[in-house]
Amino acid sequence: MSRPTVSAAEYPIVPGFHPDPTVCRVGEDYYLAHSSFEYFPGAPVFHSRDLVSWTRIGNILDRRGQFLRGDGRPSGGIYGSTLRHHDGRFYFVTTNVGDAGSGQTIVSTEDPAGVWSDPVFVPEAVGIDPDLAWDEDGTCYLTWTGAVNGENGVWQGRLDMKTGTFEAPPYLVWQGTGLAHPEAPHLYRIGGRWYLLLAEGGTERGHAVTIARADRPEGPYEACPHNPVLTHRSTPHPVQNTGHADLVETADGGWAAVYLAVRPGGFTPSFHVLGRETFLAGVDWVDGWPVVDENRYEFTPDDTAFEDDFTAPSLGPRWVSPSSEPAKIASPRPEGGLDLREPGDGSPGLLCTRVTDLRWEAEAVFSGSGRFEVRIDDRHRYGLVFADGTVRAEARIGGVRADLGAAAVGSGTAEGSTVDGHAIGGDVVLRLAAVECEAETMTAYGPDDIVLSVNGTELARLDGRYLSTEVAAGFTGRMLGVGAAGSEPSVLHRFRYTPG
Known part of the structure; x- marks a missing residue:
């Protein structure tokens, strides 16, 4: 019996508890990773050649030296992350909130289906949802949501990847549009500009994706006049809580975004039971800003049996x-x-x-x-x-x-x-x-x-x-x-x- 074709706007490309998606491409191969909280091994990683059919190839954090147990509490452990490919290696940066001394955790590999390195910790970067990006000179920028000297916000610093220390004091960057909980920053170099993508509104019904751009990684940033670029808040859409997106350039020169969302059911206020799942949308660039096309992708879901x-x-x-x-x-x-x-x-x-x-x-x-x-x-x-x-x-x-x-x-x-x-x-x-x-x-x-x-x-x-x-x-x-x-x-x- 053939399975029906579905829209990626209404059906996840990775169903079930797979939140905080982060994606990168090398040639025609796409790789996708997720947060996993208290569950070990942590950070499931997937491979695809078409962005819609994904095969699990392992777990990035499969040794306790990479993912310290810490307090082990429910909804602790591995939070939002970023997966990137730079100079022949894959890098994965994440937060283990169960271990207060780790700060951010970075591991790397040449083969995402193989063994990942021992971690480099960044204890000065206290907070969640770290991102890694490199400029043309090879300088690495760590951007994250957290606190420095007691001041909360979205922070950035130039990072020494070998030691996990900053080359200069971190600084605040764009703080979003004013919605609650600006977090999950991703920094991109696109078309000669730097773009900073955020999740805002909290990971519940008010969730949204916003973006700003600048001439330099540290800013100052100009907010997109059409923010939020993705949200389902206050709509009757069957998929809700849309946010925490990551952009990827496709093999044919186009663009796409992965993002988390939920499928609630039952009487008001509705209840979601599978956790936050991973969805896919197309992206067009208009006047230097991303325009999300949620209906671009249709696919036949893989059999989950x-x-x-x-x-x-x-x-x-x-x-x-x-x-x-x-x-x-x-x-x-x-x-x-x-x-x-x-x-x-x-x-x-x-x-x-x-x-x-x-x-x-x-x-x-x-x-x-x-x-x-x-x-x-x-x-x-x-x-x-x-x-x-x-x-x-x-x-x-x-x-x-x-x-x-x-x-x-x-x-x-x-x-x-x-x-x-x-x-x-x-x-x-x-x-x-x-x-x-x-x-x-x-x-x-x-x-x-x-x-x-x-x-x-x-x-x-x-x-x-x-x-x-x-x-x-x-x-x-x-x-x-x-x-x-x-x-x-x-x-x-x-x-x-x-x-x-």
Whole structure:
């Protein structure tokens, strides 16, 4: 069955929790990276030849020396970043807000799908959303949002890349149009001028993209008379919170922009559950200013379904852990599957993958014991716990915990049983699904319902609004997590995800 063509104005090029996109091009190859907050490995990186079909090629920050755990709190960790190519190398600069002493973190490589360098830290640059740009003489400019000597704003400094120190004191540059939270600066040299792109209005419904230009990196800057150049605020558009953009010159000499946005649903004020996703627009230059064409790109989305029996010698890059490390939680078995364990480091002890669709079904096949949940963070999650021959459905919403139902499964289903054509022997199939909301009243209408079941028996059906950013707060999106439970060994044999 063929998949329908969609507009990039209404459907993300990278769906699910992939915020703060940053893009660069080398020849005909495009590379895209994202913030990842408390999840490790951090900063997922993708490759494309056409800007609309993206393949994940790894995680930039895959060693703890690059991404210090710090306080490990939800929505901490790796914030907004910039990915650039200069003089034969790729550079990635980001903020680890969980580690107060790092300032900004810079890593580099010749191959973005390979190993990235040990970090250079810039402790003098306190704040978030750093950017790197170079002038014709090779001088490197670090621009970021933060504070210097107690003064908040968008700052810039000439950086010694080898030492992580500034060659002269940093200085304030353009502070935006006056909207709240000017941040996410990106600096470009285009057509003999310097352009400074910002996100303003906060990363919620008021989000917007603004731009200014100058003859020198430090300014003074002239604001675009048509600011904001991109926003959906106060419109009925199904995609909202548009902002945090990055520009790229295309291989054919045109221009494009990647930006973050959300797809809210349910009754007012609407609720987004997948986090901030990555969208694409065309860009034209008119009188020296960018004009965004949101409807330029149409494409057929890639299939998001996958199945993993964990027969590979190592975990694929989709598997990450909140405030811990996958290697501390899961070990591949010689015959396939994973042995799961509690890491003992105070983290949730979960191996996670991103939810990428508004409607979906996922199943985890265990033996012995195990747990399977869908979560926004530690305090907003629904899940199933298999231990001592029983599966329990449970929920946590803020400070409230609830046990919702249970089923005795013994050692699992009968030998020779199958689920959707797969032999499952004596294993237990835990299943989560996001389905259409069954609201009794208009005000109960949410983005979806979450159904929790075991071996085909439904144990609970829960309101999806409580696993949304509007309720949970923070910067992440829904994740599916598996982990150990109970006193018996926890063995995960198979994991399957299917869009609805």
